[in-house]
Amino acid sequence: MNRIISRWLLLPVLLVALVAAAGCGSSSSSSTKTKNSVKGATQASLTGTINGSGATFPATYYQTAIQGVTQANSGLTINYNPTGSGAGQTDLQGQLVDFAGSDSLVKPEDVAKFNGGKFLYFPTVAAPITVSYNLSGVSKLSLSPATIAKIFQGDVKTWNDPAIKADNSGVSLPSTAITVAVRSDGSGTTANFTKYLTKAAATDWKLGSDKTVNWPAGVTKAEKNAGVAQVIKQTDGGIGYVDFSDAKASDLAFAKVKNASGSFVAASLSGASAALAGATINPDLTYDPLNAPGKDAYPITAPTFILVYVNQTDKQKGTDVKGFLRYILTDGQQLAESVQFAELPAGLADKAIKQLDQIVVPK
């Protein structure tokens, strides 16, 4: 009996000892504050819990904003589950969440599925989608939309192809084969990237635009921005579309893209803001900054929205949702830059704040 116990107790004791030793040995980083500290709350204290889900593209920004607003309102808890735009829309349809994040607009045939009735789009932030690449010896790259289309379609197969050379006069390009990395999972980033190509390279781009498209056989597929970034990083000659914050986190080089006004602009927050300034805003506050006019505009800037129902069913949750949105559109805008997102232009933010009044919270 003692033999058995002593023999088998050894293992868990070892495990516990290991964990404890690791614990004593390591120091923990306790910093959870963002770089920009938050100015005081702009509304009365919010309490309770609200849940949201949806787009992964703006997840870092929403997490930062959530931290800001919950620091100012200590009784408030907000859970945002970055599952994907599609899940966000479906969750909101079934009223499983109080708000949904989505990079793409709801298709007309799906509008009726929203069980809570009419819903509103609130623009929140925007960010560039980079065309990241990894090519030894080439630190600066410029690409026109037509060339990008041909590369991602598989028409252009090597880096020293005349099409790429034409965009990069004076740069010597190796004959390395191009490895195209795309998303394997459905993604709002893919939707926006392909939408851009449909707009800007209409004659060359044949694959259409959606959360995933029928990529040609030779491409490498990877999960999420992280996966695509990893493929590009590990492959000399790799190229792919990665959202700005992930591209920066992975230390990738990205190409300058020719915008609608003819200038080659690098992916940056100022380029994104310029694109937002040039975009037309629809009455429901949706807008499309892809291939926006303006000489400083970065053409592959993707918008993202939060969807909420007009008629809120719960007083506390309705107040919280309104408060959270108001925070994003006021104090929260300053947080965007620190996490690589572009603020909304003042005019659009004001319109969105006005739209908040349309939300009806029960008394």
Add this chain to the structure above:
Amino acid sequence: MAVEAPERPHTRGPISEGPRPPGVVTDHLFRWLTLGAGLMVLVILGLILFSTTREALPWFRSEGFGAIIGHDWIPAGNNPKFGALPLICGTLLVSAIALTLAVPLSIGIALFVTEVAPRPLRKPVIYVIDLLAVIPSVVYGLWGLSVLVTPIKGVYDDVASTVSSIPVLNTVFSGDPHPSGRSFMTAGIVVAIMITPIITSLTREVFATVPTSQKEAALAMGATRWEMIRGAVFPHSRSGVVAAVLIGLGRAMGETIAVALLSGSSPRITGRLFSSGDAMAAIIANQFNEATDTWRSALIGLGVVLFFLTIVIGVIARAVLHASERRMAGT
């Protein structure tokens, strides 16, 4: 083994206490309670079948037969198609690789434990193998991504170039033009590790039922241990091992997270083992969150198809086991 409680005489005597012996009601209640618990299995399975099939109906309606036999899985775009065939083939391919690797290994380990190992070594080996069974699937996937994927690319390239001149092999052992290390083969290898414990444990039980008399008879006639295994253990265990393999197959087919992370997520019908691909359970995990409408319905439909396949395999395994048990009883 249901030994029936003997009927008690309704006469007064020193043991019975009163006209109605106590505990009759509780006894019956208990029986119904346990029956109810058992029936829960039926209820749950029925609910699973009903709810998932109902959610999958829009998929069947929009694709018709193409749902199962369609060649293309293109979930979005102008002309979305949701054909399950690439995913079914992918699941079968990954499972085939996993079984090819796991079955010989499992049989070897089981034989080691039952025939070769000295007594004190048996339990430790069994416990260690069972530890493999308990490692969560997501940790296998994470490990595969961090440790296996990059070096295995090189291995694939080497193998591909070695067999490049042999006609059939050079197609089978080839892959994508720019391999990422994620492929049917990588997923298959990791799944093989994951299903080895269950196949080993089942095979062990089968080998343990071989009558010692037969084994001793073989040894008495001068057979070496290996010859004894071949002559006495194997013939006796054939169908049991088949059943164990089938159960391992069912497990391999249902493996979700590890395959989702390691398969390369490119649904296609191919015989190239080193190319990236996809499988039913994996694609549900990867794509469910972005999916809406028909896409979502198609993914749930894939779950239904997978469910049916595992049922069929489970039933066949059971039938094989039963046949062998009946045969053994007659031996």
Add this chain to the structure above:
Amino acid sequence: MSDPSGPVLTAAPAHRWRQTKNALATSALVLSVLVMLVPLVLIVGYTIQRGADVISWRFLTDPIQGIDQLPGGGMGPAIVGTLLITGAAAAMAIPLGVLGAIYLNEYGGTSKVAGVLRLLADVMTGVPSIVMGLFVFTIFVLRFKEKTGFAGALALACLMLPIVIRATEEMLKLVPSELREASYALGCRKARTIVTVVLPAALSGIVSGALLAIARAAGETAPLFLVIGIVSKTNTDLFNGPNTALSAQIFRNAGLSFEVSQDRAWGAALTLIAITFLFTILARLATAFLTRRTAS
């Protein structure tokens, strides 16, 4: 061993060849065990290597870092979530499973009903975990319009139930019929016999089987991530609001490009492995402890 003056029963070269084959086969068998040890050592070793730096008392208790790309935070809510959800699943599946197995072995025997139920239990062990998740999502989450820890517990309970039934039935089969007969002879009715005689006799196996089922369930990801949502602060209420678990956090963090997220994933992986191994070892201990008890 061979008598030099007696008949030579085997020809020498053939004998050597057979011995060689035997030796080769034996080494192949030993090799297969060693081959299986390699991935175990590699995986556990790598997990310890990557995870040990991350684990600390704070890591195990702090709330989850709200902003993925920043370092810091811990897995406290995930650990609590895993334990609560798995615990609730066990509380549902184990009693139900043991009762079901009792029916199959003690009452059903070889009857048709029992045969069908056994077949269904076997079928249910084969249901892929993702299908369980889809099922609970459709039936429960959409109906009650909320992602909760309880939904996750339901899905895990469905996964555990057939395992517990099968393992318990095997254990009950092993209880010698003499024990039951003795109890009947003393005047006990069937229910009482089962509860006071059969179950205690089979207890060690049942407990060990249950603990192993719990260990497996604690590691499951697929059934959970669809139905429990996410939180960054511990939620001890399984019925209200979303929750999180170690397995779901590993899956989520593994897909993020930030270095700190990868570290968190490994820390959580090490914690999860430690928990599942602990349950496995408890199961072995229980078998040893309880068997000795009943034997003496």
